[in-house]
Amino acid sequence: MAGAPPVIIWEREVESLLHYKELIPRLEEALGKFSSRDSAEVIQPVRSTVPLQKHNGFLGLMPTYMENDGVLSTKLVCFYNRGAGSTLPSVSATVLLLDPESGHMKAVMDGEVITSMRTAGASAISAKLLMRPGAEVLAILGTGQQALSHYNAFTEMLSFKEVRVWNHRREGAEKFCRSVGGPVTVCGSVEEAVRGADVIVTVTRSTEPVLCGRWVKPGAHVAAVGACRPDWRELDDSLMKEAVVYADSREGAMAESGDVILSGVEVFAELGDVINGIKPAYREKTTVFKSLGMGVEDAVAANLVYKQWKAKAYKL
Ligand SMILES: NC(=O)C1=CN([C@@H]2O[C@H](COP(=O)(O)OP(=O)(O)OC[C@H]3O[C@@H](n4cnc5c(N)ncnc54)[C@H](O)[C@@H]3O)[C@@H](O)[C@H]2O)C=CC1
């Protein structure tokens, strides 16, 4: 017999229900559970991807099951390498939350806010674990959706004296500065933005390296979020070879990250290994966190949204 229809929780509502201070601890716990490779904690295959050649994009399917937590979800995410003139978003996503016992669909949610916030949340965790103590300067390369969520997460959860941004189109960087709450310096080149920076976030749609190792201060931490295809790059070989490389998922990085595959470097550890105390955090060395995005991050974010939605709907 069919159950109640799924609730639909769309963009504005997800935005009002999801907050970094609740999301980030759950993400940290989920990254640790993923890296424990305990199938009762997390089952999450590497993303299946279907090319949408005509539209210069991809459909990614990201199912996840957390048996101990009773969470079953899948995200459907389309991502595109849009031309400069397009007004369509680069990432479009929906998250489905199911009851693992019956298979009944509990909720259908907008996945764009979830994708923006959980990605920025994971990067903020990487910075918390891997940046040098006393880090003062944050540089963000790219000024789209992910740049905004990273700015919000990093300035809310960490503390920087200076934030710099660069975009390949200066007007994009100026618009970004007007849209954020705090002071940001627009830089005319990547080199100007990253020289002396302690933490660098790369959130561009570039398919070629934009960040060169020779500009990066030794000991800086880089959260590399774009370039999520095996032949796309954001970081050059010199940076990849100089840095200790961490990833959200080792298998994901080896299947999908051009920066890892084409530079030929080893992934030293998953972020979850550091959280679990299995691998060290080399804070004093140059570190790269290669983020590909994981279903388990969407699962915990969607479960949190659903719980908050229920609490609000039933005034718990
Ligand atoms: N690791 C993860 O979990 C996730 C990764 N992504 C990836 O992050 C990147 C950014 O995503 P969004 O902010 O949603 O995209 P967006 O389209 O909102 O922003 C992209 C930014 O890159 C700039 N850009 C475009 N072409 C460029 C080029 N050739 N060189 C340098 N900059 C360029 C744009 O001007 C814009 O500032 C994309 O590659 C996306 O696929 C997105 C979601 C999750």
Ligand SMILES: O=C(O)C1=NCCCC1
């Ligand atoms: O994890 C995700 O969601 C995405 N990862 C890489 C590309 C865009 C979406």
